[in-house]
Amino acid sequence: MKLIIQETYEQASEWAAKYIRNRIVHFAPGPGRFFTLGLPTGSTPLGCYRKLVEYYKNGDLSFKYVKTFNMDEYVGLPRDHPESYHSFMWNNFFKHVDISAENVHILDGNAADLQAECDAFEDKIKAAGGIELFVGGIGPDGHIAFNEPGSSLVSRTRVKTLAMDTILANARFFDGDLSKVPTMALTVGVGTVMDAREVMILITGAHKAFALYKAIEEGVNHMWTVSAFQQHPQTVFVCDEDATLELKVKTVKYFKGLMLVHNKLVEPLYSMKETEAERSHSKKPYSD
Amino acid sequence: MPSNKSVSDAPIAQFTNCRLLRGRRLQREDLWVREGKILNPEKLFFDEKGSADVQLDCKGCILAPGFIDVQINGGFGVDFSLATDDFRSGIDLVAQKILSHGVTSFCPTLVTSPPSVYHQILPQISVRNGGAHGAGILGAHLEGPFISKEKKGAHPEHCIRTFEENGFQDLLATYGSLDCIRIVTLAPEIKRSSEVIQELTKRGICVSLGHSVANLSQAEEAVQHGATFITHLFNAMLPFHHRDPGIVGLLTSDKIPAGRRVFYGMISDGIHTNPAALRIAHRAHPKGMVLVTDAIAGMGLAPGRHTLGQQVVEIDGLNTYIAGTKTLSGSVATMDTCVRHFLEATGCSVETALEAASLHPAQLLGIEDRKGTLNYDSDADFLMLDDSLHVQATYIAGEEVWRQDALGM
Numbered sequence: 001m002k003l004i005i006q007e008t009y010e011q012a013s014e015w016a017a018k019y020i021r022n023r024i025v026h027f028a029p030g031p032g033r034f035f036t037l038g039l040p041t042g043s044t045p046l047g048c049y050r051k052l053v054e055y056y057k058n059g060d061l062s063f064k065y066v067k068t069f070n071m072d073e074y075v076g077l078p079r080d081h082p083e084s085y086h087s088f089m090w091n092n093f094f095k096h097v098d099i100s101a102e103n104v105h106i107l108d109g110n111a112a113d114l115q116a117e118c119d120a121f122e123d124k125i126k127a128a129g130g131i132e133l134f135v136g137g138i139g140p141d142g143h144i145a146f147n148e149p150g151s152s153l154v155s156r157t158r159v160k161t162l163a164m165d166t167i168l169a170n171a172r173f174f175d176g177d178l179s180k181v182p183t184m185a186l187t188v189g190v191g192t193v194m195d196a197r198e199v200m201i202l203i204t205g206a207h208k209a210f211a212l213y214k215a216i217e218e219g220v221n222h223m224w225t226v227s228a229f230q231q232h233p234q235t236v237f238v239c240d241e242d243a244t245l246e247l248k249v250k251t252v253k254y255f256k257g258l259m260l261v262h263n264k265l266v267e268p269l270y271s272m273k274e275t276e277a278e279r280s281h282s283k284k285p286y287s288d
Numbered sequence: 289m290p291s292n293k294s295v296s297d298a299p300i301a302q303f304t305n306c307r308l309l310r311g312r313r314l315q316r317e318d319l320w321v322r323e324g325k326i327l328n329p330e331k332l333f334f335d336e337k338g339s340a341d342v343q344l345d346c347k348g349c350i351l352a353p354g355f356i357d358v359q360i361n362g363g364f365g366v367d368f369s370l371a372t373d374d375f376r377s378g379i380d381l382v383a384q385k386i387l388s389h390g391v392t393s394f395c396p397t398l399v400t401s402p403p404s405v406y407h408q409i410l411p412q413i414s415v416r417n418g419g420a421h422g423a424g425i426l427g428a429h430l431e432g433p434f435i436s437k438e439k440k441g442a443h444p445e446h447c448i449r450t451f452e453e454n455g456f457q458d459l460l461a462t463y464g465s466l467d468c469i470r471i472v473t474l475a476p477e478i479k480r481s482s483e484v485i486q487e488l489t490k491r492g493i494c495v496s497l498g499h500s501v502a503n504l505s506q507a508e509e510a511v512q513h514g515a516t517f518i519t520h521l522f523n524a525m526l527p528f529h530h531r532d533p534g535i536v537g538l539l540t541s542d543k544i545p546a547g548r549r550v551f552y553g554m555i556s557d558g559i560h561t562n563p564a565a566l567r568i569a570h571r572a573h574p575k576g577m578v579l580v581t582d583a584i585a586g587m588g589l590a591p592g593r594h595t596l597g598q599q600v601v602e603i604d605g606l607n608t609y610i611a612g613t614k615t616l617s618g619s620v621a622t623m624d625t626c627v628r629h630f631l632e633a634t635g636c637s638v639e640t641a642l643e644a645a646s647l648h649p650a651q652l653l654g655i656e657d658r659k660g661t662l663n664y665d666s667d668a669d670f671l672m673l674d675d676s677l678h679v680q681a682t683y684i685a686g687e688e689v690w691r692q693d694a695l696g697m
Contacts, residue, residue, distance in 0.1 A: 080331070101338065
């Protein structure tokens, strides 16, 4: 894995956004050649979304040929509820950029047959050619998407009942009222995300520090499902200082030392304004 | 290009780069319009997989709901209380001209007049939608003739009547027909007013108290029977007294039936009420403030003499008096001037000033589900304003019906 440590939340968000931007621009998406992006929700990726919107507004990045697949959605919450993940994605990302609605895929938590909805989602990912880059976060209980502790590490998209940790963490979005928080969700499986060609996990804040420690310094364990990515060939963890508080000094020093090398992934920062020729002359980003 | 919308093929306009008044605040959001109504873009995106056909850059303007004037007696030489042969073209002229003041809907108002005038004029007023031809007509506001002689203001005394004899029948006989009547201003101290108020309210007509010497309990009783509005607060009523606040006391009365709100019209032209009085009313009951122009035929015209119903008035600047006297008789202020003056005099927020001229009159008339807001599915009647609340453009049903710069954007 690459562990990218930035000082603050803003810097971590920006690094992640720059990485995504470079990946998309380098991919050179076009008609019939879509960049498939997996996307998360929650408070962690907000800073990253803000930067991506900024890049679009400056003309440096376009989402016209980007297909997105969100990780999850609550079951039983009306789609236009302000806390649904559809609303989250619309308000924080889609309404600000030039993505087409038919290229957006979010699980429907109100489908008549939930498992069929999940199976169809897997088919859509396959039909799109698989996911190029799956961006995710981590829960305080070490979950990826809603793959709660105990989830199979080879699981696929399915219905999950939320763990108490997750419900407590989400209560702040429902006026602090536990009874208002949905108890079930549709989620991509650990296996689904593992199938992506590359995975980027955003982890910021001291409250995520223990989960990060469990995910990268201990073994692969279904109680901390993010640990599954230790077995993925291309994983990037982007975090701020606070999130590293439970890691060994040795680990932090090692990866901070690698920042010189890792920063080459975001510098130079490419833009869609450049011509095809300018881009192909630049060096391919370093990979581990 | 094949249509990508499953609900309708009508073109979708997206107004961008603006601050719109929604949820009581100015928000940086785009306004989406389709088929004359405000569209929910999130629903369009997820349900219909749709997108905008045309994008219009508002260059940072404020987008507000169109103003609604519930008390306007005429303008540009037209007097709504004068039965002329070309009455209809007179109303059309005013409706068209007030678009530049930001008014997208209005209630043509008739002052106290003889029954013959009502019988001639009222059939010529029809409720209709606005458009390029002019602001929409919500129905007539009949200010009188059932008012108090002592508080007639500029109304002709010989036309003032009561309904003490036959109650509601007297009113019906006077007006001729109730079709297209939206508001009736009356003095509740007149005997049998309670039954009249109830009959009018039952028919969906808004009852307003004004030109009256009622005390607070008479006013409260009127409200209990259905009255919901006060015509030009402070003017043509007993002054506020600390042991009997009169009609003014309704602003803080505790006898208003639950779930109801009393609205009050104010002419914030800087003349009909002292700014301090405007502030007192606003602070006492901010959610009830309804800005009205009470404009008369002389509005929009040069200083001089003009008719108002059966009287002759004299205009000099922003002041209008009954010719030869010092009695105020309607204003020549425009709605946008009133909004700006209200903002300045009270120091309130831009949102509050705009709501007093749009949301509140819509709530008064019970039409806020389609007018007076920029909520999804509302009629797309809106204004583009600059930061000092000067109207730059007026839209009705999503179509531009007036623009400040005649050369276009």
